Amino acid sequence: STYRIASIPGDGIGVDVTAEARRVLDRAGELHGFRLEWTEFDWSCECYLATGSMMPDDGIEQLRPFDGILLGAVGFPGVPDHVSLWGLLIPIRRAFAQYVNLRPVRLLPGTRSVLAGREADELEMVIVRENTEGEYSQIGGRHNSGQPGEFAVQQSIFTRTGVERIIRFAFELARTRTGRVTSATKSNGIIHTMPFWDEVFAEVAAEYPDVHSEQTHIDALAARMVQHPDRLDVVVGSNLFGDILSDLAAAVTGGLGMAPSGNVNPPGEFPSMFEAVHGSAPDIAGQGIANPVAQILAGAMMLDHLGETAAAAAVRTAVERALSAGEVATPDLGGKSTTTELGAAVASAIT
């Protein structure tokens, strides 16, 4: 079979790591009997500087017919981050109801966890981040600019539909894993939205008596993720909390260069979008040394989503083989290899 995939490499290292993910996915297709038909879109900060928009007005319509979207990263110095985020990433997530941001992390061989010495299977968890509402809202504003009483207001929106469906997704996922869900809250300090989140969590939890559920304040949860990550499996959080926790989870399991993510529309009504957790890394952009593993693993998540589960598993195994051979490692993993060398090593390790 053939899948139509939209590729949006974006800015900085997004371009380099997306090229390697494509190489690996194409190889997986050759070996597993399917073809990926790529269409590349040059939507980026460069595009913004030239045209005044991150993507064309009909960008969403252009993406709609695809079976999947592979996104590099957007953001570059000279363009404010809220412009790149709200001009491309957030509109895509919302237009296609990609309400689940799935961010699995796992300690892989050859990587440098800040928790070195742990068993690999102790460090495997998935952050389920709400992806369409919450703290990422356009409601609010700036007032009394330049005056002594200057202030800014930012509203959060938590709908019953939005909160319930992300929490339910986490419980369903836990049933396929260790049967454990931890909810990130802050209902002691945030007194409207978070108690509501907790209430919905308790209601949904009651429908899953076979799943162990608990809630922890986000601050304590952050500490726990560093000190006892082995006691976490599925962690569900709002848009902001889930974002922060996923970078932290990535850091404890080998760094941002290793962490993939999927912006998923669970009914499959619209295309889902896969990307690394990391951004465009301007500090190392253009040097050819970014770790492509996160983006390659994001590609494996896309294969799973397309139903090519054997090929997805083969890509993950190839990543482990390439890393455990110890011959190729990018600088973030303590080595001297380039992005291309690591990508090529993964591609040739696929069976």
Ligand code: NAI
């Ligand atoms: P970042 O994730 O780009 O970089 C943070 C640090 O991790 C940097 O030191 C970087 O060199 C390192 N790093 C990240 N990925 C790496 C990789 N694959 N290999 C080796 N090292 C890696 O986050 P930062 O610096 O906060 O953001 C940079 C730009 O990216 C900003 O414009 C931001 O808005 C954007 N961004 C875009 C995202 C997206 O498109 N989904 C997500 C996060 C940030």
Ligand code: MG
């Ligand atoms: Mg983030």
